[in-house]
Amino acid sequence: MKGFCSTGGAQRFLAAFSGISPHFRPRRHLMSAPNYRAEMTVRFAIWDQVTSVAGLPTTP
Secondary structure, three states, X not given: XXXXXXXXXXXXXXXHHHHXXXXXXXXXXXXXXXXXXXXXXXXXXXXXXXXXXXXXXXXX
């Protein structure tokens, strides 16, 4: 279980992670390097919007 306190905790994490993981794993072998970089830039921008990370102030 590698760091999880219970099987329920592991299951909750994996249930959430299974929906997020494919977003950051495009089928790289089907893309050229420039297309992959462009696609990942778009995907990270979407992720920032969804999680509202882009609007948070940085703390010194």
